[in-house]
Amino acid sequence: MAVKNKKLNLKDKYQYLTRDMAWEPTYQKMEDIYPDERFEGIKIVDWSQWEDPFRLTMDAYWKYQAEKEKKLYAIFDAFAQNNGHQNISDARYVNALKLFLSGVSPLEHAAFQGYAKVGRQFSGAGARVACQMQAIDELRHSQTQQHAMSHYNKHFNGLHDAPHMHDRVWFLSVPKSFFDDARTAGPFEFLTAISFSFEYVLTNLLFVPFMSGAAYNGDMATVTFGFSAQSDEARHMTLGLEVIKFILEQHEDNVPIVQRWIDKWFWRGFRLLSLVSMMMDYMLPNKVMSWAEAWEVYYEQNGGALFKDLERYGIRPPKYQDVANDAKHHLSHQLWTTFYQYSQATNFHTWIPEKQEMDWMSEKYPESFDKYYRPRYEYLAKEAAAGHRFYNNTLPQLCQVCQVPTLFTEMGAPTKLSHRQVVHEGERYHFCSEACCEIFEHEPEKYVQAWLPVHQIYQGNCEGADVETVVQKYYHINIGEDNFEYLGSPDHKHWMTIKGQKPADDNQDAA
């Protein structure tokens, strides 16, 4: 066969190596092979317009990924062999890892399952292949995180039963319901939720706090994972942007549907990230930047530029972004003061920030910290010193949608609790905000199904009627080890021993 035709360019060659393997079926109907592609109302006129967000054939994928894994596991081995956990800034840092392993790692696994599913649902083979690559990447992240934290689990409490806790513990229903929401949606909403709103718009607000947090606090295992995952994440981000542009370019009727999804998933993501905000400001002994600064850079600036770019498709910025922007001054403080009260029911410890940390917050939050939050900590510290370390023994009211306790305040009124309620088919539902209420009202049949941990405890579905039984038996939180105040905890004492210091409460005993 003589070479008469032009050699394929890279783009066309990649198409021959991916989507050209697909064909128009004639023995089965398209709608039977791809039954989930239409019910969301998204109109795809021509899948051939899909631009491959990256061009990676499997041979190259195996090769690059294997090289990355080899380097990563060499570090894990060295870290364990040399007891790298002894070199972190302070044992309080490990609480960030507890939150990560029980709150985020299970989402990586859910993402694996979700992308494998959409990697079959689309009739466009180019999109399917890109989703499948993300599926196997997400599996990678879920597994390498288990391995990165395996050594910490051997030396600290609270990391030992993360997947079990993810399915049950009250505050972990925040991340779990977020991903359940995306996975139970159709394939286009899933991608708008996870690929675009989360991976593209908000990912730095997850990645920077945890991975830079690891770097700043001497956690070699986690930061090496972070570096190793970076090129995967870059691929996932390009997929996120391609998805949104593709859907919007296909048909003008898609614009309002996508706009509503962006409004919803921006807000869902923002509420999920509130857990990260407290981790960033309070759990990192060596601070990277404040939540407010991170929000300004990664959302207000980057997000602002992105939505300017999407204007030409008729897309406007997420509806409630002003509320989120205003909340940056308060979010982490409101969360931490709440979790401080509920440490008896979490797999991580809480504490009152030290003086220089409070000064750092005064500097980073000039408008809010000294006025609203420092006095609370001073009061709580006084109570703790007097032997009344405060724990709240009533269970919090959770928002029906985001499942965070209804602890947030109104925009521009930081002492006014934000609360909405709606009666739907004779039942009253409670919300933390206008935005969550609106999400509910659009799809009440979905959100009435929510497994609200507090309701479930009161209904007797959690192996006990009192908090202690639920925490121990149902959550598998080891009482006195995983939970309560950091000062005087086994982790704290253990750390003091590592550092050759006498544990604080032993000093107290001596005095």
Place this chain on the structure above:
Amino acid sequence: MSIEIKTTSVEPIRQTYSHIARRFGEKPATRYQEASYDLEAKTNFHYRPQWDANYELNDERRTAIRMEDWYAVSDPRQFYYGAYVGNRAKMQEQAETSYGFCDKRNLLTRLPEETQKLLLRLMVPLRHVELGANMNNSKIAGEATATTVSQMHIYQAMDRLGIGQYLSRIALMIDGSTGTALDESKGYWMDDELWQPMRKLVEDSLVVQDWFELTLLQNILMDGLMFPLVYHKMDEWLESQGAEDVSMLTEFMRDWYKDTLRWTNAMMKAVAGESDANVAQLQQWVDHWEPQVYSALKPLAEASVGVEALDEARAELSTRLKKVGLQSRGVSA
């Protein structure tokens, strides 16, 4: 003499995660164990899927096969992601050497036109079968519950994409990277009588709902006849047609198939060993699909190595099935 480095030993407070210790005891765990067991969400799902409200997310009832514990199915290769990509990277390195060699020496472009046509008609269309296998395995990875099961299927899905790409490269070598040979080959897949039963079978597999039925059909029955037929028996036949160099380009597929036999056999053993009800269900699916797979491959065998070769492959498959208490009805005795 050996040099002794003194290190401080630090007593751990526990050996592994609690969910791993509950299965394997309080002792140091392997990387495979920590990466594979009890990671997925199991209970307290918040919402029903809008694409299938009959089931919950991660619902074990999505297949008719019942297992007390799906983690009874595990991977004898102990592949977690890192081990998997490490293994495949080595395999692709070897393949790359062969493809590079073939390309450099013009081993395919030197072949007589009728031999090239033979490859484009009888072998390269299998890239479409590979894409079907890729889709099916991605579906299974998205629906299977235990991570030990779902991860094997996502590896399988990506492997099939890779094999499809290797097959495509054979055509790209023939047409000098213009795509014309791939277009020609796709024409056979779409219109040549020879391929229509196979194309119908692949399209039929794409509407199979039960994921375990699908893994049986795809990874055991279809592959169980197709890989021995194409990459062993047809490979020998191609040699007799003067296309022995092609053998270098399908070494990956032979190695790969040998590798997958380990987990597919282990999976069948665990699932069939669980209960008589499982065996009965599997037998019903085997009765339904195995003859169709045989018929779908028959024209390909007839046009190449001969139908006896397909019968031999069928006998091999029958022996495999017999080991787990299943009968291939097409084979007497």
